[in-house]
Amino acid sequence: xxxxxxxxxxxxxxxxxxxxxxxxxxxxxxxxxxxxxxxxxxxxxxxxxxxxxxxxxxxxxxxxxxxxxxxxxxxxxxxxxxxxxxxxxxxxxxxxxxxxxxxxxxxxxxxxxxxxxxxxxxxxxxxxxxxxxxxxxxxxxxxxxxxxxxxxxxxxxxxxxxxxxxxxxxxxxxxxxxxxxxxxxxxxxxxxxxxxxxxxxxxxxxxxxxxxxxxxxxxxxxxxxxxxxxxxxxxxxxxxxxxxxxxxxxxxxxxxxxxxxxxxxxxxxxxxxxxxxxxxxxxxxxxxxxxxxxxxxxxxxxxxxxxxxxxxxxxxxxxxxxxxxxxxxxxxxxxxxxxxxxxxxxxxxxxxxxxxxxxxxxxxxxxxxxxxxxxxxxxxxxxxxxxxxxxxxx
Ligand code: FDA
Numbered sequence: 237x238x239x240x241x242x243x244x245x246x247x248x249x250x251x252x253x254x255x256x257x258x259x260x261x262x263x264x265x266x267x268x269x270x271x272x273x274x275x276x277x278x279x280x281x282x283x284x285x286x287x288x289x290x291x292x293x294x295x296x297x298x299x300x301x302x303x304x305x306x307x308x309x310x311x312x313x314x315x316x317x318x319x320x321x322x323x324x325x326x327x328x329x330x331x332x333x334x335x336x337x338x339x340x341x342x343x344x345x346x347x348x349x350x351x352x353x354x355x356x357x358x359x360x361x362x363x364x365x366x367x368x369x370x371x372x373x374x375x376x377x378x379x380x381x382x383x384x385x386x387x388x389x390x391x392x393x394x395x396x397x398x399x400x401x402x403x404x405x406x407x408x409x410x411x412x413x414x415x416x417x418x419x420x421x422x423x424x425x426x427x428x429x430x431x432x433x434x435x436x437x438x439x440x441x442x443x444x445x446x447x448x449x450x451x452x453x454x455x456x457x458x459x460x461x462x463x464x465x466x467x468x469x470x471x472x473x474x475x476x477x478x479x480x481x482x483x484x485x486x487x488x489x490x491x492x493x494x495x496x497x498x499x500x501x502x503x504x505x506x507x508x509x510x511x512x513x514x515x516x517x518x519x520x521x522x523x524x525x526x527x528x529x530x531x532x533x534x535x536x537x538x539x540x541x542x543x544x545x546x547x548x549x550x551x552x553x554x555x556x557x558x559x560x561x562x563x564x565x566x567x568x569x570x571x572x573x574x575x576x577x578x579x580x581x582x583x584x585x586x587x588x589x590x591x592x593x594x595x596x597x598x599x600x601x602x603x604x605x606x607x608x609x610x611x612x613x614x615x616x617x618x619x620x621x622x623x624x625x626x627x628x629x630x
Contacts, residue, residue: 237378237384237385237386237387238266238384238385238386238387239264239386239387239388240263240264240265240266240360240386240387240388241258241263241264241265241388241389241390241630242255242258242263242264242265242266242388242389242390242391242392242630243265243266243267243268243377243379243386243388243390243391243392244258244265244266244267244268244391244392244394245268245269245367245379245391245392245393245394245395245408245409245412246269246393246394246395246396246409246602246604247267247268247269247271247274247275247361247363247394248269248274248275248276248277248278248394248395248396248602248603248619249275249277249278249350249602249616249619249620249623250394250396250601250602250603250619250620250622250623251267251269251392251394251601251602251623252267252274252275252347252350252351252353252354252361252623253350253353253619253620253623253624253627254392254394254601254623254624254626254627254630255267255354255359255361255627256350256353256354256356256357256359256627257353257357257623257624257627257628258359258392258626258627258630259354259357259358259359260353260357260627261627261628263630264358265354265358265359265360266359266360266362266386266388267354267359267360267361267362268362268363268365268367268379268381268383268386269361269362269363269364269365269404270363270364270365270366270367270404270406271363271364271403271404272363272364273363274347274350274351274361274363275346275347275350275351276403276404277396277400277403278343278346278347278350278616279343279344279347280343280403281343281616282338282339282343284342284343285338285339285340285341285342285343286338286339286342286343286345286346286616287332287336287337287338287612287613287616288318288322288329288337288338288339288346288613288616289315289318289319289337289613289616289617289620290315290334290335290336290337290612290613290614290617291315291331291335291336291337292334292335293310293314293315293335293609293613293614293617294310295307295310297609297610297612297614298607298608298609298610298614298618299426299480299481299577299607299608299609300582300606300607300608301421301581301582301583301606302582302583302606304587305582305587305606305607306587306607306618306621306622307587308587308588308625309587309588309590309618309621309622309624309625310617310618310621312621312624312625312628313620313621313624313625314621315337315613315617317620317624318616318617318620319337321349321353322346322349325345325348325349325352327339327341327345327346327349328340328341334612335612335613336612336613337613362383364382364383365381365382365383366381366382367379367380367381367408368380368381368382370391370412370415372416372595375389375596375597376388376389377389377390377391377597377598379391389597390597390598390599390630391597391598391599392590392599392600392601392626392630393409393412393413393580393598393599393600393601393604394409394600394601394602394604394623395408395409395412395604396409396576396602396603396604397409397423397575397576397579397603397604398423398425398570398576399425399426399428399570399573399574399575399576400570400571400572400573401570401571402571405570409579409580409600409604410423410579410580410604413580413600413604416592416594416595416598417594417595418580418581418584418585418592418594418595418600419581419584420578420579420580420581421578421579421580421581421606422578423576423577423578423579424576424577424578425479425567425568425569425570425573425575425576425577426479426480426573426574426575426576426577426608427476427477427479427480427573427574427575427611428476428479428567428568428569428572428573428574429466429468429469429470429471429475429476429479429567429568429572430469430470430471430475430479430482430488430562430564430565430566430567430568431468431469431564431565431566431567431568432468432469432470432562432564432565433563433565436469436533436562437468437469437565439529439532439533440465440469440470440529440533441465441466441467441468441469442525442529443465443525443526443529444465444466444467445464445465446464446465446523446525446526447462447463447464447465447472448462448463448492448522448523448526449461449462449463449494450462450463450474450490450491450492450494451474451490451491451494452474452475452477452478452488452489452490452491453478453488453489453490453491454478454479454481454482454483454486454487454488454489455481455482455483455486456481457477457478457480457481457482458478459473459474459477459478460474460494461473461474461477462474463475463490465526468568469564469565469568470562470564473611475488476574476611477610477611479567480575480577480608480610482564482567484566485563486563487561487562487563488561488562488563488564489559489560489561490559490560490562491557491558491559491560492521492522492530492556492557492558492560493521493557493558496521496557496558497554497558498553498554498555498557498558499550499551499554499555499558501554502517502542502550502553502554503547503550505517505542506542506543506545506550509542510541510542510543511541511542511543512541512542513538513539513540513541513542514536514537514538514539514540514541514542514545514553515527515528515531515538515539517542518531518536518538518553518557530556530560534552534553534556536549536552536553536556537549574611574615575603575608575609575615576603576608577606577608578606578608579603579604579605579606579607579608580600580604580605580606581606582605582606582607585599585600585605588625588629589625589626589628589629590605590622590625590626590629591626591629599626599629599630601619601622601623601625601626602618602619602622602623603615603618603619605622607622
């Protein structure tokens with residue numbers, strides 16, 4: 237049986253970063269993954285350019301059943317630390333929008349860098365390795381795998397969440413946590429497009445590909461970005477962001493005119509151009525097709541002249557323009573979700589080291605933990621920061 241100081245399961249963002257940093261501290265490290273390739277999600281992230289961090293990352297950008305949990309790790313390994321690492325490898329990057337940093341060339345640059353760090357410090361990366369079972373005896377973890385048995389004093393679980401099973405996502409991390417007495421905060425898909433009920437799907441599906449600037453809100457989530465109509469429903473950054481705050485059965489509130497208070501604006505238009513049709517006035521702000529679909533959905537009297545439109549009618553139109561209540565049928569689920577919300581209960585792990593409070597030498601890092609970032613580089617920043625916290629402790 238081969239012995240290591242530390243075994244890490246999952247060669248994704250968190251596992252790779254933890255392996256390199258633990259090895260840098262002189263630990264013998266084995267990083268294993270069942271996939272053929274390390275960092276598969278990194279490779280497809282950010283449209284192939286990896287939005288690897290966010291200039292403004294802070295604890296407010298994360299959802300968790302304990303919002304304070306992420307503070308310690310995020311403050312001890314910040315976006316600037318990762319940016320420094322990227323700079324050391326001469327990886328060219330740019331800010332796209334809202335502090336989101338992307339590689340100029342390819343996400344491959346980030347994976348190569350993480351693997352180079354593992355190699356530099358001597359962490360062994362072993363792919364195509366299925367973990368068949370994990371036992372704990374005499375202060376040691378014993379892993380039986382498809383490539384043989386391994387032993388370590390410390391075990392780091394970096395198996396990620398459930399999103400994109402096609403890329404190798406499994407519930408293994410949660411199962412391992414449960415095996416050692418941990419509770420799991422119920423998981424669901426986050427940063428995911430909404431699907432609509434059949435009638436709305438047909439009506440708005442015809443707008444597929446059209447994007448409009450909105451403010452979208454659900455529960456405590458409130459995001460001003462764009463919304464995209466799709467064949468199945470709605471997506472785009474504003475919608476992906478609120479999906480993480482939404483619960484099944486609820487409506488999403490969408491402000492289609494985020495800079496304008498619609499009712500006073502419509503009254504003003506009525507006074508200034510009474511002979512103009514309601515459709516013409518609204519079309520100044522939307523593609524005609526969007527206006528028509530909304531009008532059909534809400535029976536707006538769009539062919540009427542403003543002078544003939546009652547206050548009650550204008551109020552109803554204004555209410556929809558500023559507070560469109562759209563009740564999704566559901567989400568596209570883990571198939572397209574960028575993240576999994578929920579996970580290993582943070583009350584049962586140390587926020588400083590990521591070590592289990594129930595089981596000595598067992599650590600949880602990255603997305604498997606009940607910490608989920610917004611869209612925009614925040615999830616990778618959590619992966620880097622939580623990985624570093626564990627690497628400093630193992
Ligand atoms: P990650 O999923 O990266 O790695 C888990 C690893 O564990 C995988 O390699 C998997 O094969 C392995 N594994 C799972 N089960 C196993 C088992 N039973 N045995 C062995 N190995 C096992 N975030 C961001 O900040 N910026 C972005 O641009 C994007 N873009 C993006 C696009 C898309 C399409 C997706 C799906 C996600 C993103 N994300 C993102 C989110 C980001 O990819 C995610 O939060 C991190 O990859 C999480 O890192 P982890 O290391 O925790 O899991």
